[in-house]
Amino acid sequence: MAGGRVFAQGDSGGEVGARRHLFGYNAGISACERGKQWQRALALLSEMRESRLEPDVISYSAGIRACEVSELWAKALDLLESMLGARVDPAAAGSPDEGLYVHDVEAGGPKDVFKHIVLVALLQQMAAGADPFTFIDMHAASGVYNLSSEETLRCRILERGVLRLSHAAEGSGKGLVADYLAAVWRCNKALDSSSRALTLYPGSPALAWQWLRPQDTAVLFEAATEPYEALRRTFSLLDRGVGRRLSLLHDDSYMRLTFGPWPWPSGRQLVLLDPPYDSIQSHGTWNVFVLRRLLQRSPSSCVALWYPLVDQEKVASLHSRVQSLAAGSVLVAEMWLEGSWPRGEALQGSGILVVNPPPAVHAQLLAALPELQGALGATGSRVLWL
Numbered sequence: 001m002a003g004g005r006v007f008a009q010g011d012s013g014g015e016v017g018a019r020r021h022l023f024g025y026n027a028g029i030s031a032c033e034r035g036k037q038w039q040r041a042l043a044l045l046s047e048m049r050e051s052r053l054e055p056d057v058i059s060y061s062a063g064i065r066a067c068e069v070s071e072l073w074a075k076a077l078d079l080l081e082s083m084l085g086a087r088v089d090p091a092a093a094g095s096p097d098e099g100l101y102v103h104d105v106e107a108g109g110p111k112d113v114f115k116h117i118v119l120v121a122l123l124q125q126m127a128a129g130a131d132p133f134t135f136i137d138m139h140a141a142s143g144v145y146n147l148s149s150e151e152t153l154r155c156r157i158l159e160r161g162v163l164r165l166s167h168a169a170e171g172s173g174k175g176l177v178a179d180y181l182a183a184v185w186r187c188n189k190a191l192d193s194s195s196r197a198l199t200l201y202p203g204s205p206a207l208a209w210q211w212l213r214p215q216d217t218a219v220l221f222e223a224a225t226e227p228y229e230a231l232r233r234t235f236s237l238l239d240r241g242v243g244r245r246l247s248l249l250h251d252d253s254y255m256r257l258t259f260g261p262w263p264w265p266s267g268r269q270l271v272l273l274d275p276p277y278d279s280i281q282s283h284g285t286w287n288v289f290v291l292r293r294l295l296q297r298s299p300s301s302c303v304a305l306w307y308p309l310v311d312q313e314k315v316a317s318l319h320s321r322v323q324s325l326a327a328g329s330v331l332v333a334e335m336w337l338e339g340s341w342p343r344g345e346a347l348q349g350s351g352i353l354v355v356n357p358p359p360a361v362h363a364q365l366l367a368a369l370p371e372l373q374g375a376l377g378a379t380g381s382r383v384l385w386l
């Protein structure tokens, strides 16, 4: 294939022929991704268009990844822009309903605890301002997790997370960690008043709910049906006529917020992107693309993106891509549970980067992370400005 066309014109006609051609091109572009041949991948995509063969989501995604593996982020973003401009539906690569991700497995584990403590810091600072704000959760999931569910118990992950923290922090009544634990207990009391043990773990929407005031609004997106139904049930119990403004949307937040006819809320916003990293749509280029779109739409929004720490190179490249958006101040908080930085071993842990954070969050995290690290037995943490 090197250098030549994947198919000569007239190889075979009709729909079957076109499908075969598409398949051949897709295989070719995927091979370029593996071989880091981004120029060849882009050439194949243009060749397809020239021969009136429309690239599909697989062709574009392989092209985007070929640019990603060569660290050509601007080209990857352009390609994604062209894909959406050509109205190629990214959901055709698999919807969250078909994904493998089940958040119950992670609920209350150390990565969740870290993420939610950072979220609590952001919520506290947003709620400290007098003006109303809107909390937009782009990946809401179920809202609350049953800690005695088979899934959660089987993984025993919460023993290393919220339960461990709760024992370690017993009696220490002040600060971010204590505020987070109090919120976990409040949610248990609100939904299961009879229990004296922790039986539920609040996810991001249920935590956020506790800091929203009557003048604030929550907009919660969940694309998959099962967690969306669970979210609805959770909020019918949590809401109980308190009167806070709430909008639950069973929809793809990336498409709705970046392209859809969605009225962007006025005033301050806190946006949380907490993707499952299980589909083309929730991977690197997409998140940076969505971040760029959101900040173009509303440059002063505070936007937080969670990411897993598995590979230092990938993390460094995510940081530099977000920096290259020049979108405002960016605060990063990371905690690794195994491995150490920057020695190059495989890491385990999670990070959050926050564009336009409320300034006081920096000091809050600097004070809280050493306590959290000690309590969770984590091997390291850091807070820095990009």
Ligand SMILES: C[S@@+](CC[C@H](N)C(=O)[O-])C[C@H]1O[C@@H](n2cnc3c(N)ncnc32)[C@H](O)[C@@H]1O
Binding pocket: 096, 097, 101, 103, 138, 139, 140, 141, 142, 143, 202, 203, 204, 205, 221, 222, 223, 224, 227, 251, 252, 253, 254, 255, 274, 275, 276, 281, 282
């Ligand atoms: C990591 S979980 C979110 C956990 C939640 N933020 C928390 O802290 O409790 C990711 C969720 O995002 C949903 N999801 C994936 N892609 C989505 C999209 N494009 N729009 C809305 N929801 C999506 C998945 O179905 C999954 O329930």
